[in-house]
Amino acid sequence: MNTGQPSRTAVRVALRRAAHQILDRPLVFEDPLALRMIGREVAAALEQNPARFESQLGSATLRAFLAVRSRIAEDALAKAIANGVRQYVVLGAGMDTYAYRHAVPGLRVFEVDYPSTQDWKRMRLKESGLVEPDSLTFVPVDFEHQSLGDALAGAGLATGEPAFFSWLGVTPYLTKASVWATLTIVAGLVQAGGGITFDYAVPPASLNFFQRARFAVLAQRVASAGEPFQAFFEPGALKEKLIGLGFAEVRDRGPDALNRKYFANRTDGLAVGEMGHVVTAWSK
């Protein structure tokens, strides 16, 4: 992260989520507020010529992955809510719009993010005329330097009650030590019926030559935005460690599983690429 500045990748991800709303049918993830979050001028330019924003190598596969990870997180959240969970913590929320699209009776939402990203988002919300609901609490935290547990407790998370967490598009940008520190805290907070959906990237060394070349392009892009990729995980070892942290059920979906379940029978060929996995882990 560039100190004191909003996350540039959060802004780019929001743009791709908005592009998904325009370019892709059927939608994998429906977000009617995505366009409003990126600002009127950018939204108008995107609507006029969406392909111009999405013409880089790997744009479509990345857009597909961003759409599907949000879909999986919100489907899992809906399941948690059906089971009585009434606390949702959006870690590294970026321009996520869940809190402004849903009014689930009794549900409290906590948006946790790097302070300057959060400040920027709140400015964007104001400019877009989107109201911060009373059920929402903003929790400014730097995962690398602050305690998530203390920050959430201070913000009013009921630590004895179950909670569902999402953590999308963040782990690759942190050190492995911070990822595990955060997952350890989350494991202690979820409580029975709660869980987490997060995504991660597999080590580039596990890819073939062409896949590595595509990865190198993306890695270069995020590094020049000041947010280099740092943490990669091997699926088997990750699952074992999550179970060691106390998660009872861990579902890890890699590219094949994602494409089979969410992108089959499309006529536009939209599909995810090779690096990203989406995990949902439930507590006992």
Ligand SMILES: C[S@@+](CC[C@H](N)C(=O)[O-])C[C@H]1O[C@@H](n2cnc3c(N)ncnc32)[C@H](O)[C@@H]1O
């Ligand atoms: C790629 S964006 C993803 C945003 C959002 N989850 C989404 O899917 O649209 C990465 C997010 O991680 C946050 N982030 C990165 N490093 C962080 C840190 N050290 N502490 C807190 N948040 C961090 C950024 O502020 C940004 O919101």
